[in-house]
Amino acid sequence: MAEPMTEAGPVALRTSPLAHLEERMRAAAVPGARGVTLTERPFLTMVNLRVGPGSEAADRIEHTLGARLPRRCGDTTSAGPHTVVWLGPDEWLVLSSAEGAVLTAELRAALGPAPGSAVDVSANRTTLELSGPSSRQVLEKGCPLDLHPRALGPGRAVSTTVGPVAVLLWQVDDAPTYRLFPRSSFADYLGRWLIDAMEEFRGPEVP
Amino acid sequence: MLLITCPWCGPRDETEYHYGGQAHVPYPETPADLTDEQWAAYVFYRDNPKGPFAERWMHSIGCRRWFNVLRDTATHEVLTSYRLDEPRPELPQAGGNR
Numbered sequence: 237m238a239e240p241m242t243e244a245g246p247v248a249l250r251t252s253p254l255a256h257l258e259e260r261m262r263a264a265a266v267p268g269a270r271g272v273t274l275t276e277r278p279f280l281t282m283v284n285l286r287v288g289p290g291s292e293a294a295d296r297i298e299h300t301l302g303a304r305l306p307r308r309c310g311d312t313t314s315a316g317p318h319t320v321v322w323l324g325p326d327e328w329l330v331l332s333s334a335e336g337a338v339l340t341a342e343l344r345a346a347l348g349p350a351p352g353s354a355v356d357v358s359a360n361r362t363t364l365e366l367s368g369p370s371s372r373q374v375l376e377k378g379c380p381l382d383l384h385p386r387a388l389g390p391g392r393a394v395s396t397t398v399g400p401v402a403v404l405l406w407q408v409d410d411a412p413t414y415r416l417f418p419r420s421s422f423a424d425y426l427g428r429w430l431i432d433a434m435e436e437f438r439g440p441e442v443p
Numbered sequence: 444m445l446l447i448t449c450p451w452c453g454p455r456d457e458t459e460y461h462y463g464g465q466a467h468v469p470y471p472e473t474p475a476d477l478t479d480e481q482w483a484a485y486v487f488y489r490d491n492p493k494g495p496f497a498e499r500w501m502h503s504i505g506c507r508r509w510f511n512v513l514r515d516t517a518t519h520e521v522l523t524s525y526r527l528d529e530p531r532p533e534l535p536q537a538g539g540n541r
């Protein structure tokens with residue numbers, strides 16, 4: 237079992253998948269009415285959860301989280317430090333600021349002997365935050381989904397692709413702010429792809 | 444580009460999916476009794492209809508679930524999609540069912 241991380245131990249030693257792009261992402265920020273910014277929010281806790289929907293074990297897990305497990309594609313639920321994202325009919329991703337090992341242990345205890353799993357996958361993905369008036373247009377350069385407010389709004393999260401990279405895409409607010417969750421090994425490519433896609437908004441709008 | 448409707452996620456581009464070949468090909472009930480020829484028929488032989496064809500797809504970029512699609516092989520029209528625990532919808536001349 238993973239031991240809780242301490243400031244003197246692994247926490248101080250870990251490096252985020254996009255630490256080397258921090259400077260370039262900051263420099264790529266576009267201010268103003270056509271503005272868009274890109275930042276990494278590293279080391280978010282992510283727990284992959286599989287359990288039969290509507291089962292007693294699912295009830296116990298919902299009680300532990302304080303949030304319902306969303307039942308439809310795109311839906312999310314939130315409570316305290318946790319946001320639960322729908323990944324499949326019996327699969328969810330719990331995004332949280334709580335400590336990973338502790339949350340995973342709580343969810344495992346709630347699952348009990350029922351069929352399913354709760355696995356700490358925090359290192360599997362990293363989090364990119366894209367925000368500002370132009371952020372939807374940046375994503376629309378390479379995302380096949382309809383991102384218009386009529387189809388996607390705050391609190392919606394879907395698995396899709398941005399460029400060639402598979403991501404979980406979560407719209408957080410109306411700014412609009414999006415959080416993108418690529419696998420860590422694809423994060424560098426996606427970060428550079430987004431920096432490139434943001435570049436044109438620095439100049440005046442082409443009529 | 445096909446637009447395929449995942450039973451759980453709704454319509455998504457073909458690029459989000461992985462193709463899985465003909466649907467409704469049952470595993471042999473008594474595999475130990477099969478001759479080489481019968482094994483070959485099970486492993487390699489598939490229908491090749493011109494028209495509606497039942498085939499498996501997996502939503503690899505999305506919910507990662509397998510499901511079935513009825514697709515017209517002549518027009519590429521996706522006629523319908525359905526879950527693995529649902530029966531194949533009735534269509535005239537539909538191939539891919541054994």
Ligand SMILES: [Zn+2]
Pocket residue numbers: 449450451452453502505506507508
């Ligand atoms: Zn799906």
